[in-house]
Amino acid sequence: MEKSGRKTLVLSSSDIEEIVNDIGIDEVMDTLIDRMTLAFIKYDPAQTIIPIRSGFNYIEPNTGLIEWMPLFNKKENQVVMKMVGYHPDNPADFKLPTIVSTISSYDTRTGHLVGLMDGVFLTALRTGAASAMASRILGHPESAVLGLIGCGAQSITQLHAISRLFDLKKVLFYDNDPATSDSFIERAAMLNLKTEFIPMSIDLLVEQSDIITTATSLGVGEGPLFSNLNTKKHLHINAVGSDFPGKTELPIDLLKDSCVVPDFKEQAIKEGECQQMDLADIGPEFFECIQNKEKYQALKNQRTVFDSTGLPLEDQVVMDLFLEYAEQLGLGYSMSIEKLSKDAKSPYDFMYLNKAESIKKELPIDSITPAERQAKVRINK
Amino acid sequence: MEKSGRKTLVLSSSDIEEIVNDIGIDEVMDTLIDRMTLAFIKYDPAQTIIPIRSGFNYIEPNTGLIEWMPLFNKKENQVVMKMVGYHPDNPADFKLPTIVSTISSYDTRTGHLVGLMDGVFLTALRTGAASAMASRILGHPESAVLGLIGCGAQSITQLHAISRLFDLKKVLFYDNDPATSDSFIERAAMLNLKTEFIPMSIDLLVEQSDIITTATSLGVGEGPLFSNLNTKKHLHINAVGSDFPGKTELPIDLLKDSCVVPDFKEQAIKEGECQQMDLADIGPEFFECIQNKEKYQALKNQRTVFDSTGLPLEDQVVMDLFLEYAEQLGLGYSMSIEKLSKDAKSPYDFMYLNKAESIKKELPIDSITPAERQAKVRINK
Numbered sequence: 167m168e169k170s171g172r173k174t175l176v177l178s179s180s181d182i183e184e185i186v187n188d189i190g191i192d193e194v195m196d197t198l199i200d201r202m203t204l205a206f207i208k209y210d211p212a213q214t215i216i217p218i219r220s221g222f223n224y225i226e227p228n229t230g231l232i233e234w235m236p237l238f239n240k241k242e243n244q245v246v247m248k249m250v251g252y253h254p255d256n257p258a259d260f261k262l263p264t265i266v267s268t269i270s271s272y273d274t275r276t277g278h279l280v281g282l283m284d285g286v287f288l289t290a291l292r293t294g295a296a297s298a299m300a301s302r303i304l305g306h307p308e309s310a311v312l313g314l315i316g317c318g319a320q321s322i323t324q325l326h327a328i329s330r331l332f333d334l335k336k337v338l339f340y341d342n343d344p345a346t347s348d349s350f351i352e353r354a355a356m357l358n359l360k361t362e363f364i365p366m367s368i369d370l371l372v373e374q375s376d377i378i379t380t381a382t383s384l385g386v387g388e389g390p391l392f393s394n395l396n397t398k399k400h401l402h403i404n405a406v407g408s409d410f411p412g413k414t415e416l417p418i419d420l421l422k423d424s425c426v427v428p429d430f431k432e433q434a435i436k437e438g439e440c441q442q443m444d445l446a447d448i449g450p451e452f453f454e455c456i457q458n459k460e461k462y463q464a465l466k467n468q469r470t471v472f473d474s475t476g477l478p479l480e481d482q483v484v485m486d487l488f489l490e491y492a493e494q495l496g497l498g499y500s501m502s503i504e505k506l507s508k509d510a511k512s513p514y515d516f517m518y519l520n521k522a523e524s525i526k527k528e529l530p531i532d533s534i535t536p537a538e539r540q541a542k543v544r545i546n547k
Numbered sequence: 548m549e550k551s552g553r554k555t556l557v558l559s560s561s562d563i564e565e566i567v568n569d570i571g572i573d574e575v576m577d578t579l580i581d582r583m584t585l586a587f588i589k590y591d592p593a594q595t596i597i598p599i600r601s602g603f604n605y606i607e608p609n610t611g612l613i614e615w616m617p618l619f620n621k622k623e624n625q626v627v628m629k630m631v632g633y634h635p636d637n638p639a640d641f642k643l644p645t646i647v648s649t650i651s652s653y654d655t656r657t658g659h660l661v662g663l664m665d666g667v668f669l670t671a672l673r674t675g676a677a678s679a680m681a682s683r684i685l686g687h688p689e690s691a692v693l694g695l696i697g698c699g700a701q702s703i704t705q706l707h708a709i710s711r712l713f714d715l716k717k718v719l720f721y722d723n724d725p726a727t728s729d730s731f732i733e734r735a736a737m738l739n740l741k742t743e744f745i746p747m748s749i750d751l752l753v754e755q756s757d758i759i760t761t762a763t764s765l766g767v768g769e770g771p772l773f774s775n776l777n778t779k780k781h782l783h784i785n786a787v788g789s790d791f792p793g794k795t796e797l798p799i800d801l802l803k804d805s806c807v808v809p810d811f812k813e814q815a816i817k818e819g820e821c822q823q824m825d826l827a828d829i830g831p832e833f834f835e836c837i838q839n840k841e842k843y844q845a846l847k848n849q850r851t852v853f854d855s856t857g858l859p860l861e862d863q864v865v866m867d868l869f870l871e872y873a874e875q876l877g878l879g880y881s882m883s884i885e886k887l888s889k890d891a892k893s894p895y896d897f898m899y900l901n902k903a904e905s906i907k908k909e910l911p912i913d914s915i916t917p918a919e920r921q922a923k924v925r926i927n928k
């Protein structure tokens with residue numbers, strides 16, 4: 167008989183914090199970028215099945231959607247499921263982030279739930295790591311000026327991840343909300359970067375940057391963010407914010423003049439910058455670039471866009487890493503959640519196997535008949 | 548600002564056992580049948596959205612599937628998601644049940660994960676409750692002879708639930724596995740039923756029963772279980788076992804001669820007894836029968852089949868009931884799983900808000916440059 171776990175490791179939000187505090191956020195990010203890079207190098211769509219996400223969307227009581235992003239990794243006998251809530255009114259109405267999410271992992275040998283953890287912080291981390299990974303494959307190796315359009319939560323992890331792989335001399339930043347722009351340097355300070363931070367108009371930022379990440383909360387149909395096409399000729403853009411039907415951030419003319427590399431083409435044409443493009447004009451998917459480095463080497467000197475809508479492969483990598491850290495540090499709650507009987511044919515066995523004395527209490531002789539019970543239950547109300 | 552929870556109530560398998568021991572299994576089952584009946588009476592497919600389940604199926608390393616069964620209840624601002632693993636080799640290979648499952652519930656105002664619990668025991672309970680509910684609407688009110696074809700785990704909860712609404716004089720039972728048949732009376736004994744238990748051939752069982760539940764582990768293409776059509780003219784069958792493409796238990800001629808009422812028609816035509824039928828010959832869905840009792844009153848005196856493939860509405864009812872019990876009894880682990888920052892724009896804030904002294908430890912001055920780090924990470928391996 168093979169061994170298979172029956173316990174589920176549930177990480178609380180403080181377990182996640184403790185992992186990051188114990189391991190160190192730089193070490194976590196470096197390892198994550200490393201693991202994610204390897205995962206894309208090994209990624210085989212025939213072995214790792216990723217259906218396009220689906221979900222429920224609604225406008226009552228608030229505009230929102232809850233969607234599920236499943237992945238099946240045949241080689242690793244693993245299903246990963248990320249549940250994602252997107253509710254733009256959360257910050258104002260509930261002091262909650264727009265994205266609220268959890269990730270779970272299942273063993274396909276038995277169907278057992280192996281682990282459950284946060285998907286909010288982990289998504290921010292893995293989205294940052296993905297941009298760093300893409301910038302390294304598609305961006306100019308001597309990129310030293312990073313432009314950030316949109317200075318919310320994602321900008322911190324974008325900056326952190328990219329700073330781990332590029333020797334940034336300048337960080338140019340823009341947010342249309344002055345308070346968000348004003349607090350950015352302070353929020354980024356804990357990264358201890360020896361880098362100049364310069365608030366800047368979008369147009370100048372676009373002209374001066376080697377790498378740009380766009381991650382704004384632009385509404386549907388409100389794009390593009392800018393129309394200036396006077397960029398460096400090797401500019402690489404991580405297009406992170408476009409992740410919803412109708413929401414795009416970049417000007418069509420820039421996309422037409424760039425090699426646009428989606429993380430997940432089928433999804434990007436519905437939710438990403440690729441919505442704006444003819445199918446024939448879309449470049450290779452990212453895994454093709456990383457698996458054929460020589461073929462795509464020239465992209466480093468051209469304009470490129472990483473159309474990042476989020477691939478569940480990234481969720482698998484970040485979840486596995488945090489499960490590994492939790493086990494290494496002895497963190498998390500190891501629980502039996504699935505109620506498995508000792509006798510697989512007796513779902514009620516727990517009532518008599520260990521508690522013979524309690525049976526009388528549980529199953530008193532009824533004072534009413536089943537017919538009276540039929541009359542009692544509320545079908546006629 | 549409206550109130551919204553940020554904690555997730557996770558029930559362990561022992562919490563489920565404690566709930567049942569504290570409340571009493573009869574009281575749990577009666578309440579569940581009652582709640583489920585009300586839920587079907589109120590069920591409005593325009594308000595409760597139930598997509599057909601989807602999932603991954605595979606034959607390596609073992610035959611199996613992992614599928615998700617989502618439900619969106621607009622009125623109650625709730626999404627319920629059941630994850631179900633179906634692995635027929637589990638008992639032999641891992642001493643685990645064929646079905647391993649968990650259920651989770653989300654608040655559609657925010658996307659927050661409200662609760663997570665077992666879906667193995669709860670599915671057995673709700674499937675039993677559904678058969679009792681259907682037998683009451685479709686079966687003869689004086690039914691006194693229950694026939695059980697298949698005496699595994701499901702038979703216990705089927706018997707229990709139906710015995711709560713019908714004054715059973717005889718329970719006839721059949722299982723093609725002698726050991727399962729032999730242990731059935733012992734496994735059912737804890738229900739304290741004042742009923743005669745009689746092992747019987749399928750053909751005789753079919754002739755003598757008022758109500759039958761079929762719940763066997765018949766393989767794909769191995770049906771039907773019997774061909775005897777000489778039944779009581781008011782026979783009601785709960786067809787529980789047919790839940791997989793190609794797996795059916797009942798003879799076509801019996802279906803043609805009965806009113807076949809699926810719990811979920813769209814699913815039943817792919818996985819249930821309805822697979823064998825022409826669309827035009829399928830009866831109303833169960834919620835239509837319960838919502839139009841007078842119109843379908845005559846069915847009690849006719850042959851009927853409840854084609855039970857499992858409607859997520861039943862999972863919502865049983866999950867809500869157990870969440871309610873857990874809160875009432877103070878059981879379960881109330882945890883923060885989603886990692887929400889104090890400052891929604893600073894995912895790293897926990898590293899400096901409460902731990903200023905630890906920043907140095909977390910973010911040491913690097914001894915290597917980002918370029919050296921690029922060289923270090925394993926892209927070339």
